[in-house]
Amino acid sequence: MNSLCARLVEDPDKDPRGGPGPRGGPIVTRTASGPTLEFWRAVLLGDVASVSRLLASPGSGLSPDVVFDTSDPERWREFRFNIRALRLWSLTYVEELTTPIHVAANRGHEQVLQLLLNRGAQPDAAPGGRTALHEACLSGHPACARLLLVAGADPDIPDQDGRRPLHLCQGPDALHCAELLLRFGASVDGRSEEGEETPLHVAARGGLVELAALLLRKGACPDARDAEGRTPLLAACSVSFLSPTEVEEATSRCLHLCHLLLSVGADADAADHDRQRPLHLACRRGNVAVAELLLSQGVSVNAMDYGGHTALHWALQGPPAALPCSPEQVVRALLNHGAVRIWPGALPKVLERWCEFPRIIEVLMNTYSFVKLPGEAEDLIPPEVLKKHQDFYSSLFALVGRPRCLKHLSRHALRSRLAGCLSQALPQLPLPPSLLGYLQLDFEDILY
Template structure:
């Protein structure tokens, strides 16, 4: 990654390169015979032919520009990707492209030109040079260029050196070659639980947050701690449960990766009920994201279904406060799982707010209403649902509003009584009852898309 200008340009001789002032000291082998000659400082190079050859990976041209006994220990000027506000005079600010410094080795490594990387290393490029805070190894790992990573490590690059943000190369592994890059770093001595300086994240935290199942599996097999905590008390399992869907991602694929990660971490011994500094647990986060399958997985591990975070929210509250994107995850499954594991029902006075927020998910409304013996909605509740939603789910909402302040069916009342009787052991007792499958599903709040 290029860095700000600040490192001094260096003296020497190369086509298109500018020596610094004052000039470097000249080493006199007679004056200090017991010491190594001082290493010449890198040159600030503005040769556009050289830069074009680096960016395009033109090895033939670079062999001409870097003949034997020349040096590739150079600095290149580049511009920041985006303009930044800067002040050249007091009170006068302007948007300018800030000049930055990088090296030929950084350019080649970030673009995957492995043969160029090897040439530059042979021409005395420093593998751990970091004029902008990142080394060429950081750049190669961030782009997933395995061959470049291997060449740099063989040349002596430090596999655990932090960048300007305190992240190690293992934190940055991305792209097609993620696994291969991580395996190389570990083989050359990178710490599997090395922490970033500010966030105190381990590489396993990063893999879990990004939904990278294969990388997490590799790190766990190499001894990564599944319960390591970062600066905010998050474990990798918390990070996995908080993976967000975006409009640009496939919600089903994201949910499937998160489920795989959670299973992997739990099988490695991760605490399913570990809370962060705000007392949020994996169950809270999975509910907030609407990941019903993960909710069921965590509940099967015996987590505390009614535990509260510092804000006083239970997992059920989180499930009903999720973002609109959680609708793609069918939140009704998470809500039903919580209620079947003894979650305390929400205050009836909050039901109109839930109806207004989740009216496009009638099954979420259904499963909530089927835990009450009386439909506790105001008569004007029908006005909370937009007309187009009423029309789309006409059968369900007709049955819902017909029951406002009306008695429920005897069958439903019997269900409520039996569930209340088994409340303390509901998730374990219901499956053991000698009941027909259809009746058992009814007691477990199976969806019917209508209310009685």
């Protein structure tokens, strides 16, 4: 065990953050010996009695601010091997430089952390780029965060990536850590140094509804913009869904966040530097509930981003396999709020892309007075898809170049007349529900 290769160098003129500092600074390093290895083992396990004994042991030379250097890959591998041999391989803090208080804060060893602070460990030491407070918040240990704050840790200190502790409150017990930071003076709108994100941006992007609510209660700006011009509402709408299993929960959290932000006055139509708006992002991800919420706020349904794309374009360009819900509902909602129809010449491309979702084709076709498709359009659809949706595609291709039924033509004429106020006017018409649903493009799975 004495061969543990972790090079530690003693430099009394070095500041605990890694730069030059006053003589007598607590940076302690040397080649690991039996007591040093035993000390690190005790810190890793949270063995406060052993930590106390070793620190008090005469001649051990151990310090509460000893810095463990893992920057040499060969030595780090040997350290890792030895720790595994001790059955201690659960160290999660893997910065090149770490100290006992970082490990204790990261693992939630409150007693060890308190002991180290009592023995003079510097709460804002950051030899690896983060302070112990960053570690406590990142790992969700509010008790450790409180000990550090009481000991004088700076609640607004940035880490090596320019993020403040409040930006790292994303995991378990994030809410309690954030409450402590704010109580001890952390800036509720403190910016990260590179992305210029506020903690509210981080909470919105992570779907942390309770944390976002706390930040807003404490005065966070709902329309703060990051370096890309994104507001927290844009951050909430930009979340992608990685797997089908998380779709329902993620869409629900996104909807709650949007409700929360809009309730405190967030701009529902705010555009980033690329002129992308929340509606563009919601439609791109097929989030119909959020899209309908934004549309109810009167956002511009036909606003274009820098690429010339409207929300309808994004709804039709999103990857079909990644959409969290029925994409046809998003397209229908947009068309019922006055979205400009796509150019008829683009219909074959839509047909080819969305052939497995015939309801998208249906709702688009029902905004035209006639079906205009090239003769070879049927060849764009795989035979197995044609067979699966035989009734719909038979009705579609039977209407090419032929007049639609009178009922549809009446619907088209009425919708065209009310084009500027469809979403407000249609529900006010004294019509039975079935007829109102027809006017609002309810799905029939066939064209007439």
